[in-house]
Amino acid sequence: MDFSLSPEILKYQEEARRWVSDVLDPLSRPLEEEERLPEELVAELKKGRFFGLTIPKEYGGQGWSVVQWLSVLEELSKAYATVRLIAHTMNGLFWRPLLYFGSEEQKKKYLPLLASGEIWAANSLTEPEAGTGKDINSKAELKGDHYVLNGHKWLITLFPGYTKLIYAFAATEGGITSFLVDLPNDGVKLKPMPKMMGCVGPRHYNVVYKDCKVPVENQLGQKGAGLDVAFGMLHLSRVSIAFCCVGLAQKCLDLAVRYAKKRVTFGKLLAKRQAVQNNLAQMATEIEAARLLAYRAAWKFDQGQDIVKEAAMAKLFAEQVVTRVSELALRIHGGVGYTQTSDLERHFRDARSYHFEEGTEEIQKLLIARYVLQ
Numbered sequence: 001m002d003f004s005l006s007p008e009i010l011k012y013q014e015e016a017r018r019w020v021s022d023v024l025d026p027l028s029r030p031l032e033e034e035e036r037l038p039e040e041l042v043a044e045l046k047k048g049r050f051f052g053l054t055i056p057k058e059y060g061g062q063g064w065s066v067v068q069w070l071s072v073l074e075e076l077s078k079a080y081a082t083v084r085l086i087a088h089t090m091n092g093l094f095w096r097p098l099l100y101f102g103s104e105e106q107k108k109k110y111l112p113l114l115a116s117g118e119i120w121a122a123n124s125l126t127e128p129e130a131g132t133g134k135d136i137n138s139k140a141e142l143k144g145d146h147y148v149l150n151g152h153k154w155l156i157t158l159f160p161g162y163t164k165l166i167y168a169f170a171a172t173e174g175g176i177t178s179f180l181v182d183l184p185n186d187g188v189k190l191k192p193m194p195k196m197m198g199c200v201g202p203r204h205y206n207v208v209y210k211d212c213k214v215p216v217e218n219q220l221g222q223k224g225a226g227l228d229v230a231f232g233m234l235h236l237s238r239v240s241i242a243f244c245c246v247g248l249a250q251k252c253l254d255l256a257v258r259y260a261k262k263r264v265t266f267g268k269l270l271a272k273r274q275a276v277q278n279n280l281a282q283m284a285t286e287i288e289a290a291r292l293l294a295y296r297a298a299w300k301f302d303q304g305q306d307i308v309k310e311a312a313m314a315k316l317f318a319e320q321v322v323t324r325v326s327e328l329a330l331r332i333h334g335g336v337g338y339t340q341t342s343d344l345e346r347h348f349r350d351a352r353s354y355h356f357e358e359g360t361e362e363i364q365k366l367l368i369a370r371y372v373l374q
């Protein structure tokens with residue numbers, strides 16, 4: 001396995017690192033408090049060319065491999081969670097179902113717009129009255145040249161004004177079918193969810209489909225094969241989330257190291273105390289292991305190999321690592337880390353979202369156990 005990066009990608013990674021630490025980091029706390037995604041920040045993202053990196057060149061993207069892209073996503077996960085969510089969804093996730101399941105017309109219509117960041121996409125899968133993914137109550141009825149969708153999705157990551165395309169999943173004759181819903185649409189109502197513990201910036205949304213008309217040509221993939229679309233998208237997305245966890249865990253470790261090198265207790269730096277050193281060593285080792293597991297899954301994907309097991313393992317482990325590392329980093333900071341002046345307080349809250357995104361720990365273990373028990 002070769003995870004080495006070309007000089008071009010290393011330069012890009014370094015630019016992303018610098019932009020995150022010099023520009024994005026200082027903005028993160030005020031933006032979170034004001035629950036804002038300012039237009040200037042979106043312009044910066046487009047200027048930094050953080051959209052369309054993985055979309056094939058023939059559709060207006062830059063055609064990067066997953067290994068190349070995720071090395072940059074790790075950097076973009078170290079500051080404002082909203083930017084991490086945009087980068088993760090727009091590069092890692094929301095264009096691939098179109099490439100794999102879309103008609104040539106659908107690809108030509110949406111991929112170049114997604115590559116330039118002109119339109120953003122969202123995935124509406126989770127429902128309030130149904131559990132964790134597969135359980136879907138929404139319905140779509142075929143009426144002449146269009147479907148009529150009715151259903152309620154929630155917890156949906158979505159940016160009003162920017163999100164112009166939503167993947168929807170609903171029961172039709174023959175099973176769950178996937179649809180491309182263009183916004184605005186009179187049949188789609190967005191209602192903000194209550195403020196979350198972390199990943200605060202713009203809110204997440206309830207998406208209510210009420211007699212929502214979707215043209216037949218916006219069916220994505222075969223009728224009844226919607227779960228292939230939904231879960232096809234999730235495997236790679238789990239690897240992407242694993243890299244996000246690694247990026248945030250690394251940031252928590254960096255903050256803990258910085259603090260340990262300046263905080264003196266009982267006449268001695270924290271960094272000189274063996275108990276603290278033990279924790280730092282444990283954190284660094286776990287982060288490195290999580291990074292390698294995630295790179296391995298990404299590399300396998302780039303080789304065209306099946307990654308269901310590797311993606312679930314990478315996500316499971318990285319989420320556990322960011323949970324442990326953010327906890328230890330908080331302890332090293334002492335009480336001041338628990339105040340809202342501390343970046344760590346925000347990162348600690350953001351880290352908890354990784355338990356849920358792209359499936360919980362229990363769901364990853366269910367998947368992995370199937371392979372173990374084969």
Ligand SMILES: Cc1cc2nc3c(=O)[nH]c(=O)nc-3n(C[C@H](O)[C@H](O)[C@H](O)COP(=O)(O)OP(=O)(O)OC[C@H]3O[C@@H](n4cnc5c(N)ncnc54)[C@H](O)[C@@H]3O)c2cc1C
Nearest residue numbers: 123124125126131132155156157199353356358359360362
């Ligand atoms: C920040 C954030 C962003 C999100 N963005 C999106 C989005 O853009 N689009 C979207 O569709 N969803 C999104 N979600 C929702 C997320 O995918 C779900 O919350 C997650 O998959 C869990 O599903 P659930 O909330 O329905 O929990 P439930 O399914 O109700 O699960 C509750 C608990 O029971 C456990 N459990 C459930 N079923 C089983 C089982 N069969 N065996 C063992 N244990 C089980 C779960 O692991 C969990 O611990 C987001 C969530 C968050 C927090």
